[in-house]
Amino acid sequence: MNPFDYCQQKAAASGSSFYYSFLFLPEPRRRAIMALYAFCREVDDVVDETHDLTLAQTKLDWWRKETAAIYGGTPTHPVGLALKEVIRDFNIQQAQLQEIIDGMQMDLQQTRYLDFKALNLYCYRVASVVGLCAAEIFGYQDPQTLKYAHDLGLAFQLTNIIRDVGEDARRGRIYLPVDELQRFNVPARQILDAQYSDEFRALMEFQIDRAEQYYDQALAQLPAGDRKSQRPGLVMAAIYRTLLREIRADGGRVLTYRTALTPVRKLWIATTTWIKG
Incomplete structure (x- = not known):
């Protein structure tokens, strides 16, 4: 091979x-x-x-x-x-x-992040840097595209974190910032024990809203002249935002359930987004 x-x-x-x-x-x-x-x-x-x-x-x-x-x-x-x-x-x-x-x-x-600033560094390293590398491979003319790639990578990682709260907890990890758990009155033990509450659902709404804001911020920064070359990122954004909205529609039920899109649905979203450009 x-x-x-x-x-x-x-x-x-x-x-x-x-x-x-x-x-x-x-x-x-x-x-x-x-x-x-x-x-x-x-x-x-x-x-x-x-x-x-x-x-x-x-x-x-x-x-x-x-x-x-x-x-x-x-x-x-x-x-x-x-x-x-x-x-x-x-x-x-x-x-x-x-x-x-x-x-x-x-x-x-580490298995915890004190605040969003600390989490942001982690997201930058594991996702935004990947987005910057991907932008180089896809091709661009306007340096502004790198700001788009950076923020889109962050949005993707925030979506992953939201989707995987339960799965990560079973590994002993909680990526949701500690100060935000405290703000919404959600003890870490509640997440580790997979216990839902109104407070937890409010916390997840906050996380989803922030991820959506980063998608909006990223897409607003993509120059029109680089839109065609950066279509793979737009495809990913369409798939991941659909996933994020499924999680919201399901009431943030991520402690005991991992929301996923079927391969056929992903392919349909990818094809239609690519054609639209």
Whole structure:
């Protein structure tokens, strides 16, 4: 199996909504974004699937060395080999890939965030940086597009956090800021014990409203001249906002249930959004 086939399989197997936004890209850009996405999956899986913290740290350290090897021309992992080709054609910086790993490192070191400022740093590293790299692959003319990519990445990560409150709690993690839990009178134990309340639903409404604001802010910053090249991001925004609105319509029932869109629905949203441009 060649490196790009490995990345393709990694992306497809994840079942992520991101996969559907890549389908309509021309081959060079599709291969590049698949390689970037596979890299993100690999380092994210280290944190989510390795229960021994020492082993997880060792694996992340290995990926730091592999990232340096990508830019030194000597990677060994299929994803590294694919990215070695990608960085020749697209402006993906070593510091950006290392910062994504820094975000995963945060998951090994903390399970709570005191306020939105602290959470924002985490979201920047694991999502906004990915958005900035993706914008380079998709192509743009106006630097303003990078502000759009940054905020759209943040909106995506906030959506993930909202969707996965229950799943994360079962891993002992709560990404909702501590000061916001206190403001809405929702003890952390209530989330860890998957107990619903009117206060929790109000907290989720607040989280959903903020994510929607970041979608609006991101889309307002996308220059008209770059809209066509950045269509994959628009596809993702359409899919993720649909998911977010499903969660709202379901009353924020995220402690015991993981809202998801069917593959057919994702494909329909992707196709119609791509055609609209």
